[in-house]
Amino acid sequence: MSDNAQLFLDSLWPIVEGAIKGTIPLALISFSLGLIIALIVALMRLSKSKVLSALARIYISIIRGTPLLVQLFVIFYGMPSVGITLDPWPSAIIAFSLNVGGYAAEVIRAAILSVPRGQWEAGYTIGMSQTQQLGRVILPQAARVSVPPLSNTFISLVKDSSLASLILVTETFRVSQEIAAFSQEFMLLYIEAALVYWVISTFLAFGQSMLEERLDRYVSK
Amino acid sequence: MSDNAQLFLDSLWPIVEGAIKGTIPLALISFSLGLIIALIVALMRLSKSKVLSALARIYISIIRGTPLLVQLFVIFYGMPSVGITLDPWPSAIIAFSLNVGGYAAEVIRAAILSVPRGQWEAGYTIGMSQTQQLGRVILPQAARVSVPPLSNTFISLVKDSSLASLILVTETFRVSQEIAAFSQEFMLLYIEAALVYWVISTFLAFGQSMLEERLDRYVSK
Amino acid sequence: MSRNDANSGAGGNFGSQSQPGAMKRSDMNQGDVLFDVKGLSKSFGDLQVLKSIDLTVRKGQVSVLMGPSGSGKTTVLRSLNSLESPDGGTITFTGGPSFDFSKSQKKPERALLRDQSAMVFQQHNLFPHRTVLENVTEGPIHVQKTPKAQAIAEAEALLARVGLADKRDVYPFQLSGGQQQRVGIVRALALKPDVLLFDEPTSALDPELVGDVLAVMKELADEGWTMVVVTHEVTFARAVADQVVFMDGGVVLEASTPSQMFSNPRHRRTRQFLDRILNPLGE
Amino acid sequence: MSRNDANSGAGGNFGSQSQPGAMKRSDMNQGDVLFDVKGLSKSFGDLQVLKSIDLTVRKGQVSVLMGPSGSGKTTVLRSLNSLESPDGGTITFTGGPSFDFSKSQKKPERALLRDQSAMVFQQHNLFPHRTVLENVTEGPIHVQKTPKAQAIAEAEALLARVGLADKRDVYPFQLSGGQQQRVGIVRALALKPDVLLFDEPTSALDPELVGDVLAVMKELADEGWTMVVVTHEVTFARAVADQVVFMDGGVVLEASTPSQMFSNPRHRRTRQFLDRILNPLGE
Amino acid sequence: GGSDSDSGSDAAGSTAAGEYGTISDGTLVVATEGTYRPFTYHEGGAGDLTGYDVDVVTEVADRLGLEVEFEETQFDGIFAGLEANRFDVIANQISINDQREESYLMSEPYTVSPGVVVVAEDNSDITSLADLDGKTTAQSLTSNWFTVADDNGANVEAVEGWAQAITLLEQGRVDATVNDKLTFLDYETTNPDAGIKIGAETDEESLNAFVFTKDKVSLNEAFNETLTEMQEDGTLAELGEKYFGQDVSQ
Ligand SMILES: Nc1ncnc2c1ncn2[C@@H]1O[C@H](COP(=O)(O)OP(=O)(O)OP(=O)(O)O)[C@@H](O)[C@H]1O
Ligand SMILES: Nc1ncnc2c1ncn2[C@@H]1O[C@H](COP(=O)(O)OP(=O)(O)OP(=O)(O)O)[C@@H](O)[C@H]1O
Ligand SMILES: [Mg+2]
Ligand SMILES: [Mg+2]
Numbered sequence A, B: 001m002s003d004n005a006q007l008f009l010d011s012l013w014p015i016v017e018g019a020i021k022g023t024i025p026l027a028l029i030s031f032s033l034g035l036i037i038a039l040i041v042a043l044m045r046l047s048k049s050k051v052l053s054a055l056a057r058i059y060i061s062i063i064r065g066t067p068l069l070v071q072l073f074v075i076f077y078g079m080p081s082v083g084i085t086l087d088p089w090p091s092a093i094i095a096f097s098l099n100v101g102g103y104a105a106e107v108i109r110a111a112i113l114s115v116p117r118g119q120w121e122a123g124y125t126i127g128m129s130q131t132q133q134l135g136r137v138i139l140p141q142a143a144r145v146s147v148p149p150l151s152n153t154f155i156s157l158v159k160d161s162s163l164a165s166l167i168l169v170t171e172t173f174r175v176s177q178e179i180a181a182f183s184q185e186f187m188l189l190y191i192e193a194a195l196v197y198w199v200i201s202t203f204l205a206f207g208q209s210m211l212e213e214r215l216d217r218y219v220s221k
Numbered sequence C, D: 001m002s003r004n005d006a007n008s009g010a011g012g013n014f015g016s017q018s019q020p021g022a023m024k025r026s027d028m029n030q031g032d033v034l035f036d037v038k039g040l041s042k043s044f045g046d047l048q049v050l051k052s053i054d055l056t057v058r059k060g061q062v063s064v065l066m067g068p069s070g071s072g073k074t075t076v077l078r079s080l081n082s083l084e085s086p087d088g089g090t091i092t093f094t095g096g097p098s099f100d101f102s103k104s105q106k107k108p109e110r111a112l113l114r115d116q117s118a119m120v121f122q123q124h125n126l127f128p129h130r131t132v133l134e135n136v137t138e139g140p141i142h143v144q145k146t147p148k149a150q151a152i153a154e155a156e157a158l159l160a161r162v163g164l165a166d167k168r169d170v171y172p173f174q175l176s177g178g179q180q181q182r183v184g185i186v187r188a189l190a191l192k193p194d195v196l197l198f199d200e201p202t203s204a205l206d207p208e209l210v211g212d213v214l215a216v217m218k219e220l221a222d223e224g225w226t227m228v229v230v231t232h233e234v235t236f237a238r239a240v241a242d243q244v245v246f247m248d249g250g251v252v253l254e255a256s257t258p259s260q261m262f263s264n265p266r267h268r269r270t271r272q273f274l275d276r277i278l279n280p281l282g283e
Numbered sequence E: 001g002g003s004d005s006d007s008g009s010d011a012a013g014s015t016a017a018g019e020y021g022t023i024s025d026g027t028l029v030v031a032t033e034g035t036y037r038p039f040t041y042h043e044g045g046a047g048d049l050t051g052y053d054v055d056v057v058t059e060v061a062d063r064l065g066l067e068v069e070f071e072e073t074q075f076d077g078i079f080a081g082l083e084a085n086r087f088d089v090i091a092n093q094i095s096i097n098d099q100r101e102e103s104y105l106m107s108e109p110y111t112v113s114p115g116v117v118v119v120a121e122d123n124s125d126i127t128s129l130a131d132l133d134g135k136t137t138a139q140s141l142t143s144n145w146f147t148v149a150d151d152n153g154a155n156v157e158a159v160e161g162w163a164q165a166i167t168l169l170e171q172g173r174v175d176a177t178v179n180d181k182l183t184f185l186d187y188e189t190t191n192p193d194a195g196i197k198i199g200a201e202t203d204e205e206s207l208n209a210f211v212f213t214k215d216k217v218s219l220n221e222a223f224n225e226t227l228t229e230m231q232e233d234g235t236l237a238e239l240g241e242k243y244f245g246q247d248v249s250q
Helices: A001-047 A050-065 A068-083 A088-114 A116-124 A130-167 A172-183 A184-217 B002-048 B050-065 B068-082 B087-116 B116-127 B130-167 B172-183 B186-220 C002-006 C073-080 C107-114 C132-142 C148-161 C177-189 C207-222 C234-242 C258-265 C268-276 D003-004 D072-078 D106-112 D132-143 D148-161 D179-188 D207-222 D236-242 D258-263 D268-278 E054-066 E075-083 E098-103 E144-151 E161-169 E180-190 E217-232 E235-244
Strands: C035-044 C048-058 C062-066 C088-093 C098-100 C117-120 C195-199 C226-228 C243-248 C251-257 D033-044 D049-056 D062-066 D090-091 D099-101 D119-120 D197-198 D226-230 D243-248 D253-254 E027-032 E065-074 E087-095 E110-121 E137-140 E156-158 E176-181 E196-212
Touching: A001 A050, A001 A088, A001 A130, A001 A172, A001 E161, A050 A088, A050 B130, A050 B186, A068 A088, A088 A130, A088 D033, A088 E075, A116 A130, A116 D119, A130 A172, A130 A184, A130 B050, A130 D132, A130 E075, A172 A184, A184 B050, A184 B068, A184 E161, B002 B050, B002 B087, B002 B130, B002 B172, B002 B186, B050 B087, B068 B087, B068 B130, B087 B130, B087 D197, B116 C117, B116 C177, B130 B172, B130 B186, B130 C132, B130 C226, B172 B186, B172 E156, B186 E075, C035 C073, C035 C268, C035 D106, C035 D243, C048 C088, C048 C226, C048 C251, C062 C073, C062 C234, C073 C117, C073 C195, C073 C226, C098 C107, C117 D119, C132 C148, C132 C177, C132 D003, C148 C177, C177 C195, C177 C207, C207 C226, C207 C234, C234 C258, C234 C268, C251 C268, C258 C268, C268 D207, C268 E087, D033 D072, D049 D072, D049 D090, D049 D226, D049 D253, D049 E027, D062 D236, D072 D119, D072 D197, D072 D226, D072 E217, D099 D106, D119 D179, D132 D148, D132 D179, D132 E235, D148 D179, D179 D197, D179 D207, D179 E156, D207 D226, D207 D236, D236 D258, D236 D268, D243 D268, D253 D258, D253 D268, D258 D268, E027 E075, E054 E065, E054 E087, E054 E217, E054 E235, E075 E087, E075 E196, E110 E161, E110 E180, E137 E144, E137 E161, E144 E156, E144 E176, E144 E196, E156 E161, E161 E176, E161 E180, E161 E196, E176 E180, E176 E196, E180 E196, E196 E217
Parallel strands: C062 C226, C062 C243, C117 C195, C195 C226, D062 D226, D062 D243, D119 D197, D197 D226, E027 E065, E027 E087, E137 E156, E137 E176
Antiparallel strands: C035 C048, C035 C088, C088 C098, C243 C251, D033 D049, D033 D090, D090 D099, D243 D253, E087 E196, E110 E176, E110 E196
């Protein structure tokens, strides 16, 4: 028992370090890039062009229909066979960004559609270009609706980033596996890793409610 | 090349069999049970009782904040230390149902909240009990809104069910791993498994749009 | 359930408490008192919305509530249907149950109060996932346990009365606003309550459709239903109301007959308000 | 941009094309023609919503569109602001641009048509995430590139004119419906368009708030703004309109002065409609 | 092939390192799990990468004049990475079998590990491999012991590694696991109270070797020469002593 407590304490810093140097930056960068991809894909999906919209559909279908593990595998281990060899971190960031892009695209599309048509028209009638309508009227309002589902995507990403160990990125889960392999106490170490993920998720959820509150300032009640 | 093609063909049936005997029943059963859990948790979360609502929050926070892998491990490898030893399938079903329960609870809660207050009141004014208001008025309408996010949860579940291989359940991904371990062709077999997942997801997405259409029959446009 | 024995069988009319010799409408103080509201008060947090409201409603009479936005009209109506729980005051039904809100209300008590009346909402609040007929029979069949065949027959008769017999199997979204509101009225009628409550039943309607709904309401009044109506349709109030109650800031400023209220309101605030709505351009 | 040179500097008044000797309101055929609509038609799928609409709007005049729901009033207004693209017909501005919808419209053409007018919506459609002042200055600053200080000064002057100077920094949800609608009007005015379009600007308002908005609109009319207004406020039409246009089923049934229209409509359908809204209970 | 990497010198044999055709000149990229004690693991859990395999491959590289660079990955990715030319060699107790020899180059074995059948302390039913018939065992999918157990009629549950196999055994969910004796011995020293024992020693031996892609002929040859050298000068025995208290290389 006390052995376990000792092991728990000794492993805490290495695991947290794995989170700080691996999980968190990986998740942050991939999420930011993923959002940009998602916005582009969402607009493609909403566009009148059948080609663009079909491309977006296919992209979303592949991303959401296949396991992330395989996506990582293909990018890291498969791409070299077509001459593209990327380092672990770039591979991980590309794979996770594309993944977030696919999931968040549907969220953003729904959020854009949830803004009443009259808002587009109000923008149009005062002379705005389509870009202005989108940027100054629709997206600020869509942001409000999309915070909760996007924060879900973010939290999922944090946990999914444990798969990055498969392509040589050291992060929280990998560190706990290493310690477990040495101490043979994988249950304890996995729960410890889970705890770290839970803390990160809880922080994110807290950030989410702060953000929601801020974005809600122009809404009654 | 032709070797690979042969391997691909030879492995197709075993992998599909893994889907039919493993992935699909596992996902279906866990999803159904998960929905029941989710409904209960959502109602707890919405209830006026602070205790119930706090319990629901904690449950959701743990489920969503920690990796599914660890949840599986705790139930399968951890529970025996408190005297509960479950077989792989029951363990998997419990773990996945609880997981779906946590995610879907938030979806269902949001869907219930999205039904206008006036609908509760209309039910009340014609004399309905709270159970009737919920069952005959609110849930049928909430169902409509919750189909898209729930189908996302379902599709995620299908892919996540590959983790069941970690606790000795044989399903799509496990089969492909076994063949890969034997043939050393990890890339090919994983892509093949991805294909099977993609087909299942696409079927689900199709089912989703059918269902949405059906549920939309009483909504204009 | 009181609503069940108050009326019987919906026949050619709306199945109401129709009285052979209809009472002289203009005299608001005649007729049996159906219920009495005394000292009704209600706060939302720090905001006192109702400040000791008194209101007498007589059997077969039509009471119209008027007043500026936020004056508490809806809250009064909702309290009658127990959609809100007031903080104080009483509601006493003559020869029936009475309710004292200074004591905390239990579930069965609240249900009993609710069952005295039925509400017609401004936004109709029809069940979008049920057909017109299902909307109307939902209460009789699933709450009052009326035999299905009987409930359907009664519902069909009522729908025919409001000119919607052919719409029984369509969904609400396929109806115009006026038709939706008429279904809303029929849904309330089907419960056979002692009192019908209307909260601005025409204010969300196209102007041309307002007439259809008001006409149905007038018919109900003529048949002797007891009605409490929040509305700003002065024409309707003049023609149909037995008493007009003017509210402002959570109190009843005055209650009188329509002719008295519209020609010679006692309070400055009442006069100012009526002026506003009768002459919007102030000329 | 045409809206920029049509007016100059918002001073004590609404910055309009105010004419020193206001025209005799009752004569709908006097004054310079501002624009002419000829043969305007529009289908949505199989449904022909506008069937060759003709409409003449004179400078400084107020045209009121009336007619049953679905008759195409909104579609006409939206076509003028190029929120819809008609399938045929022309709009010709006297001494200005003209638009032929039988040819397909390009983006700059649509923008040019749009810039002639500004729309006030029934549901106001204010930007909920911007303050009152930001709502008003959004167009001048970000579209018309007016210097910020000037745009703000003009917006403040306009807000003061409609009695909302102290609301400049609140968000729309903090305003009453009537205040929101007045901000909507100011947002349109700030663009200094040639024509103001109003689509049932008061029909979503509490009855007591209707007057505030109509009063602002009357003032605008008195100052000589050209306005096209869809409304069923007969009092307003009588007092302010130069012409009343009655539409039904996608055609203009008749257009005449208010006094002519309300006292002696030519068409049976017009008479029936006006009857409905003037006497909802049909008495 | 490995020699057309971006580091230039494609003229075969122009430098000592270039002749091995490593991914980058002068460096040997080694794939290993880093979670397989005592062969490849982290000192004290979170410390430096260490272990028998790690030491052996480092020594080989030293003698070949190559810098060594470790890439740690899951077993799933280890062969895929080798084929994708991300690694020069796998040092992870890969046992020699027909499939692997068909697809890859395998060095001379540097570990010879006898198999043992590990059972619960109170188990007296299983005293030979043959006793596994009809019993349930937990085996790592990617190890030769999987096949051994299978061939002897056991119901095999596939697990990710030793840790899970032994957990299942301790929880009484499987009857046995066939595994390296070396792994068992190491586990026993750190977990003396685990309640498990060797039920049977087997004649089977697992021969474990380094793995290369087929084009790394010269690298493989150089490895083999060096391994022989290390065998002869006692280095391998020494490393065996360090981790197992005995020479495990033959
Ligand atoms: N659930 C609530 N929570 C807080 N305040 C409320 C609530 N319901 C009503 N109020 C407030 O109570 C006051 C009276 O509301 P009520 O709806 O009864 O007025 P009303 O006379 O019906 O007005 P209207 O003509 O606008 O419908 C208003 O100030 C309103 O904002
Ligand atoms: N985007 C659209 N797609 C299809 N039909 C439309 C569309 N917009 C309007 N319509 C139809 O065109 C007809 C005319 O609509 P419009 O809104 O112009 O009528 P309106 O006179 O303004 O009616 P209301 O008084 O109800 O506002 C209606 O039948 C309407 O259903
Ligand atoms: Mg109200
Ligand atoms: Mg309209």
